[in-house]
Amino acid sequence: MCRIGAIKSKNYMHPSKALLLMRSQQKGHDNSGFAMVMQDLGGIFEDYKDLPILSMACTDEGLNIADNILAEEGFLRVMQWCPETNPDPKLIIETMPHYLFQVLQYPKAFKYATPEEKEDLLINTRLRLRKALEVDEEGYVYSFWPDVITLKEIGDPKDIGTYFGLWKESKDFAAKIITAQCRQNTNYDIVRYAAHPFFLQGYTSLANGENTFYEKNKLFQKKLYKGYVGFESDSQCFLYTLHYLNKVLKWPLHYYKHIITPLPYDEILNRKDEKILLKIKESLAHLEINGPNTIISTMPDGTVFTCCDSKKLRPVVIGSTDETVVITSEVTGINEILPERNWEEDIYPHERETVVINNDMKIERWQQ
Amino acid sequence: MKVNELGKDDLLWQIEYNSDRCTFCGKCTAxxxxxxxxxxxxxxxxxxxExxxxxxxxxxxxxxxxxxxxxxxxxxRGCGICEKVCPNEAIRPVKNPDERFAMKVRSYTGNSFTRGGRNNLNTNERAFDKIQIGRISQMTDPSLDAQRHTFEMLAPFGRILPPQQIPLHMVDGKLELEDNLPPVRWIYPIxxxxxxxxxxxxxxxEALAIATAYLNEEAGIPIRMCSGEGGMPxxxxxxxxLKYMILQIASGHFGWNRIINTMPDMVEDPAGIIIKIGQGAKPGDGGLLQAKKVAQHIQEIRGVPKTDLLSPPNHQGLYSIEESVQKMFLSLNAxxxxxxxxxIKVSASVTSVSVYNNLLRDPYNIVGGFFLDGIYGGTGAAHEISLNHTGHPVLSKLRDCYLAAVHQGKQGQIPLWAAGGMGMTGNLAADAFKAICLGxxxxxxxxxxLQIAGCVGNDHGKCNACNTGLCPVGICTQNPVLVKRLDIDKVAENIVNYFIATDQEIKKLMAPIGNSSLPVGRSDALVSxxxxIAEKLQIQYAC
Structure with missing residues (x-):
């Protein structure tokens, strides 16, 4: 079973925290990879909060292709950071020649553009880059969004950490929200895009278990929005449903559970909000999931939450201090990075619950 | 001797009679x-x-x-009632493999040959039976326990709107509905x-209606029953x-005079209305109730004299069937x-996808279900040529329709219901489950x-006498003597039991694929x- 984790803190954290969080849950690793998304960035990225950051791994040729496309679109490079790597033949890792994190300035034509227009430009550009790089597998674009960087690689998570120097704390590379998984979806091909967390327009999701309604979710989502692509992992469906709910339909987050795990019909009939819940159950039946899954997600405003499928066949626990909240598959991970917390306040959510952490580190438990 | 005359060797069935065992009790002839x-x-x-x-x-x-x-x-007709009543095993019908009966009837009468039942050609091999539930949940997503877990087995009946079309507004972070919306009923998927x-x-x-009410009120299985075209008591x-009954209107409009007159006295709304355009067993052909079956009570319910009752092959409209059906939709909704x-119920046909596509695009949101009826369904009476040589199997057409909806991004908006030979081998749960996985x-x-009730007919020429008004087991007849052969309570009990068993069996298929709600469109669970077949249905091939 995959192990997943998310750390949200009032302070900037280095990704070594995420590696530590996942290390004690190592029995869930299988050397298929490590991936993380960092949001609300500090360090060298702190001064560029409003500018989009491109997270990409590519070959020399891929670099050319991407540069040309970005230039064609009118983006200007403001800053580029490439992690210092530590190559060692003993490390279990399948590397790419380049790992880039580029901060870009919007094209001039977008100087007076609305936020929606800018968002659309970013998704269109990312899709264009992805398509161009896909042809000869010259590269992978994981995210292109302000204040977000994504790193994914295939191999042993510990070695990937060593390769990128992630074990050594540094103030230059830090974020207030880090989500990570030390294994990718091994049901399908081991490809970089299949590694969680998945990111789309400010929304991040990672999950474990298997989405048994993958087929019907996928067929339905493919028509809903241009950004719902890939489907290399059945867990991408959780992200796309979240994005559809909140970004496309503009419904509040508490309807997420009602979409993915609608209440049984008889229970809905006893609710005050019966009418609306029935309509959601009917209208979005193809977005229902049937487990077994635990999902952890981040919203564009920094809210982090977790919930499970309705049979709750995958574990998750939330531990916290005043400064930091950690959501992960096994409590051993939390013990590792928050040993001083009051463990009696740990939360083991149930199948009808959504546990939500807001930016003040307040933990709310929403009942479906 | 005249060779042109009908001979015993022309008959469909030949009586095998053993006079040594016969006591001349007369039961068989009676x-x-x-x-x-x-x-x-x-x-x-x-x-x-000596x-x-x-x-x-x-x-x-x-x-x-x-x-x-x-x-x-x-x-x-080979119904075997003589064999059933004979105390001494002295008589039985034997199928004549060399029969030429229908051909002789055509040549003697100049009429097409009519009968009841189902298609009798190529009925041995069914695509249904070449499909297996092949995706068994094991390590990563454990199977469920069919006895211990709870399952939700409900299907929508009614027009479902995409979220953008639902008139919503937000009050204190909560969604609220602004208007009344098309009605949707959640019912058992059969x-x-x-x-x-x-x-x-x-x-x-009546036995069917009793079973339906019992299943709803006592067994917790919210099944619905459709009246057929002919009204109801x-x-x-x-x-x-009435809330468990779906009223049907077809091209003959039989029974609707009474339904409309009774509307002020109705204490419940019916479960739904089905407009029948065609049926799977004799597509392109209207209903046919022969005068001999139009008994007194049928005349009263339908408001007709004792005569052959023919429903026209299509709904009569000034310009087009499309327009008349749309008017019918609006007036019945109103x-x-x-x-x-x-x-709407249509025969499965090469054109089904076009019809479904059109309905999905209909801007009035008035179509609350697409009922697709394939060949291998039964009928009371039809021309044999229609039964044997017209029609379309339901499975591939169901899949085509589902995928057409997927292509439009509108799957689920007009619920798809499939029929035509469901449970033909006696197992309804397996057929229903496979159809659901296909969309x-x-x-x-x-x-x-009818078979649960005691119908003796089959798809190999046995009985098929529904058209005669002389059903030997009292199911498809109005003959006051023959109908007494049927024990209403027993039939209702058998049907209730069958559905309780089917309910368990569907769960026994949902559990291994790890699903607690219906796997609509989960074609990844099937292999062929x-x-x-795998290629046509876009499912995995397995060998």
Whole structure:
């Protein structure tokens, strides 16, 4: 079973925290990879909060292709950071020649553009880059969004950490929200895009278990929005449903559970909000999931939450201090990075619950 | 001897009679509704010897026997009622592999050959049976326990709107509905399919209605039953049980005079309305209730005299069937104050996808279900040529329709219900489950209900006499003597039991694929051992 984790803190954290969080849950690793998304960035990225950051791994040729496309679109490079790597033949890792994190300035034509227009430009550009790089597998674009960087690689998570120097704390590379998984979806091909967390327009999701309604979710989502692509992992469906709910339909987050795990019909009939819940159950039946899954997600405003499928066949626990909240598959991970917390306040959510952490580190438990 | 005359070797069925075992009790001749056998005499020659040494003597005797009629009216249908009632196993019908009966009837009468039942050609191999539930949840997503877990087995009946079309507004972070929306009912994913009073005996129809009410009120299985075209008893229309009944309107509009007149007295809304455009067993052909089945109570319910009742092959409209159906949709929606879902039933056909595509694009949101009826469904009476040579199997067309909706991004908006040979091998759960995985929201079943009730017919020429009004087991007849052969309570009990078993069996299929709600469109759960079927249905091939 995959192990997943998310750390949200009032302070900037280095990704070594995420590696530590996942290390004690190592029995869930299988050397298929490590991936993380960092949001609300500090360090060298702190001064560029409003500018989009491109997270990409590519070959020399891929670099050319991407540069040309970005230039064609009118983006200007403001800053580029490439992690210092530590190559060692003993490390279990399948590397790419380049790992880039580029901060870009919007094209001039977008100087007076609305936020929606800018968002659309970013998704269109990312899709264009992805398509161009896909042809000869010259590269992978994981995210292109302000204040977000994504790193994914295939191999042993510990070695990937060593390769990128992630074990050594540094103030230059830090974020207030880090989500990570030390294994990718091994049901399908081991490809970089299949590694969680998945990111789309400010929304991040990672999950474990298997989405048994993958087929019907996928067929339905493919028509809903241009950004719902890939489907290399059945867990991408959780992200796309979240994005559809909140970004496309503009419904509040508490309807997420009602979409993915609608209440049984008889229970809905006893609710005050019966009418609306029935309509959601009917209208979005193809977005229902049937487990077994635990999902952890981040919203564009920094809210982090977790919930499970309705049979709750995958574990998750939330531990916290005043400064930091950690959501992960096994409590051993939390013990590792928050040993001083009051463990009696740990939360083991149930199948009808959504546990939500807001930016003040307040933990709310929403009942479906 | 005239070779042109009908001979015993032309008949569909030949009576095998053993006079040594026969006690001449007369039960077989009394029970045969077709007058296919009668008491007769035969001259017998017997050589006997009575003395101490052989002294053969020839004795001629006239003995009573049971004899088969050789006649194009009174012929044996192979129903086997004689065998059932014979206390001595002295008589039984045997299928004649060399028969040429239908051909002879055509050549003697100049009429097309009619019968009841189902398609009798190529009925041995079904695509359904070449599909397996091949995706068994194991390590990463454990199977469920069919006994311990709870399952939600409900399907929508009614027009479902995409989220953008639902008139919503936000109050304190909560969504609220602004308007009334098309009605949607959540019901069991199996509907007892449209068989009319008239086609069925009143007793059979009543047994179905009793079973439906019992399943809803006592067994927790919210099944619905469709009336068929022919109305229903006023007592039922005025009762609270109407909520379990789907009213059907077809091209003959039979029974609707009474339904409309009873509307002020209805205490419940019906479960839905189905507009029947076509049926799977005889697509392109209208209903046919022969005068001999139009008994007094049928005349009253339908508001017609005793005559052959023919539903036209299509709905009559000034310009087009499309327009007349649309008018019908609007008027039926309006008649029940837009509170009752209105669905359409069509024969599976090469054109089904076009029809479904059109309905999905309909801007009025008035179509609450697409009922697709394939070949292998049954019928009370039809021309054999229609039964055997017209129609389209339902499975691939169901899949085509689902994928057409997927292509439009509109899957689920008009629920798909499939029929036509569901449960033909006796297992409705397996057929229903496979259809659901291929994209159906539910299925409907008719002929199987009759078989549970005691119908002796099959798809290999046995009985198929629904058209005669002489059903030997009292199911498809209005004959007051024959209908008494049917025990209403027992039939209702058997149907209830069958659905309780089916409910368990569907769970036994949901559990191994790890799903607690219906796997609509989960084609990844299916594999086929036939590569052409796998290719057509877009499921995995397995060998």
């Amino acid at each position: 029970a045969c509704p077709f007058d296919a056998i009668e008491a007769s005499v035969e001259k017998r020659r017997k050589v006997i010897s 003395g101490p040494t052989p002294t053969p003597k020839i004795n001629f005797q006239t003995v009573p026997v049971i004899k088969q009629n050789i006649d194009i009216q009174n012929f044996c 509907i007892i399919g449209d068989m009319s009073i008239g086609a069925l005996s009143g007793r059979m129809w 006023v007592r039922l229309l005025k009762s609270r049980y 008649a029940f104050k837009f509170k009752v879902p209105v669905a 159906a929201n539910g299925v409907f079943t008719g002929k199987l209900m 051992i036939d590569s052409s």
